[in-house]
Amino acid sequence: MFTPSSKKVMLSALVACFAIQSGLVYSDDVDIELSADAVEGRKLYHDGACQVCHQLWGQGGFLGPDLTNASSRVDETRLASLLTVGSGQMPAFGYDDEQIRYMSAFLTEIDRPDIGRGQLRLGDPGMSVTPQGAFDAVVLETATGGVRDGFETFASGVCSACHFPFQTSVVGAPDLSTAVERLDEAALHDVLTRGRPERGMPPPAPALSSAERDRLIEYFGWLNANRAELVSDWDSRQADRRVDWSRLDWWEFR
Numbered sequence: 001m002f003t004p005s006s007k008k009v010m011l012s013a014l015v016a017c018f019a020i021q022s023g024l025v026y027s028d029d030v031d032i033e034l035s036a037d038a039v040e041g042r043k044l045y046h047d048g049a050c051q052v053c054h055q056l057w058g059q060g061g062f063l064g065p066d067l068t069n070a071s072s073r074v075d076e077t078r079l080a081s082l083l084t085v086g087s088g089q090m091p092a093f094g095y096d097d098e099q100i101r102y103m104s105a106f107l108t109e110i111d112r113p114d115i116g117r118g119q120l121r122l123g124d125p126g127m128s129v130t131p132q133g134a135f136d137a138v139v140l141e142t143a144t145g146g147v148r149d150g151f152e153t154f155a156s157g158v159c160s161a162c163h164f165p166f167q168t169s170v171v172g173a174p175d176l177s178t179a180v181e182r183l184d185e186a187a188l189h190d191v192l193t194r195g196r197p198e199r200g201m202p203p204p205a206p207a208l209s210s211a212e213r214d215r216l217i218e219y220f221g222w223l224n225a226n227r228a229e230l231v232s233d234w235d236s237r238q239a240d241r242r243v244d245w246s247r248l249d250w251w252e253f254r
């Protein structure tokens with residue numbers, strides 16, 4: 001029904017459409033030009049696997065905040081402190097001044113509200129739906145005395161960057177609520193002093209005093225003795241605040 005010449009016309013029209021479409025897709029005029037310093041910062045961003053915990057334009061991990069517009073929120077002093085000693089679940093990277101400058105350049109240059117805002121909005125941001133947030137809330141509600149001190153020592157270090165509540169984490173850090181079933185007190189003191197660097201557990205820094213180690217062990221024992229109740233409380237808290245993924249707009253950045 002088509003003559004050879006009408007086939008040719010149709011084929012050329014399709015090829016032309018393809019070329020125009022590709023042109024439109026790839027001639028993206030909002031490409032962000034990065035300075036040499038910012039390019040170094042981007043390399044550090046990849047080397048440090050920041051995207052495991054952070055998002056840029058909504059893409060990445062969810063343990064830490066979206067960093068697309070972080071430079072508008074985070075001043076130089078706080079950025080320097082985050083990138084050297086870390087904060088909460090943000091591990092210490094021990095950056096030197098030059099590395100801090102590179103990362104700062106990267107975060108500043110990608111922060112372009114005219115191009116996009118990267119904040120993912122999942123319900124009420126004041127409510128913690130993360131497993132870690134739910135766990136902290138459960139413990140803070142029930143733990144007292146030495147147990148609470150132990151929890152606070154745990155929470156003030158970088159421990160929870162690797163040890164997750166009631167499960168072995170992606171980096172192989174075990175569930176500490178069952179540690180007392182595996183290790184006796186002497187072995188626990190030993191891990192809490194020297195770590196197990198050859199197996200991915202760094203020695204705690206700053207070093208823990210023997211009283212702090214005692215409190216931590218008391219806390220691990222308490223987690224173990226109350227494990228069933230704690231797990232169910234922790235589960236129900238997350239169920240109450242479950243995120244409705246169908247409401248999530250993946251194209252938040254405008």
Ligand code: HEC
Nearest residue numbers: 048049050053063064065070073074087088089090091161
């Ligand atoms: C293990 C997870 C993890 C990794 C890896 C990580 N961070 Fe973080 N980061 C966090 C968490 C959690 C916070 C929130 C800490 C707080 O507020 O105390 C945070 C906070 C920040 C903030 C402050 C954001 C704000 O809006 O207050 C910046 C900036 C930041 N991180 C940069 C980085 C960079 C750059 C890297 C890679 C070199 C990195 N992070 C790697 C977990 C992580």
Ligand code: HEC
Nearest residue numbers: 157158159162172173174179182191196199200201202204
């Ligand atoms: C960088 C990741 C990382 C950090 C940070 C970390 N750990 Fe660990 N931890 C591990 C890994 C991995 C193991 C398992 C080592 C092995 O298989 O022998 C472990 C093992 C342990 C054990 C032994 C548990 C068992 O049942 O064998 C204890 C106790 C422990 N960590 C406590 C802590 C405390 C307290 C902190 C904070 C001061 C901490 N860890 C920080 C990764 C980490």
